[in-house]
Amino acid sequence: MTMNERKTIDLEQGWDFMQKGITKLKNTLEGLLKNTPEGLPDPQYSSEDYMMLYTTIYNMCTQKPPHDYSQQLYDKYRESFEEYITSTVLPSLKEKHDEFMLRELIKRWANHKVMVRWLSRFFFYLDRYFIARRSLPGLNEVGLTCFRDL
16 A cells, blocks of 8 residues: 555444544533533634544545545534534523523533534644535534524
């Protein structure tokens, strides 16, 4: 295998890897949410972790057809938010009432914005090339709209 040849990453394998990174982000944010009442600090990713997640997306989007998974990754990006909101955010809001529900909503919204910022960074290649060419809503917009709609 020459230097510029790389092994094809199949969708399932690549997405499994991405999900580990996304799960780490969710767990970090949930832990921070429990421990810090106001103002969430950013989760910590080593530059290596970050580069591996970014590179996985890049590689999956630049493989030759039929292995270019840009559209599937765009869909899975949205699904990640939908799954997190329905499994974690909504239940945490439904168990609270009055001002406690509003406080939880404020914390969850701050948390969500951090999550959108990080996931958009991991999926940045998708935003710059795939989405721009297809006139689809950008990753930030998709992430924020999911919260509003759900």
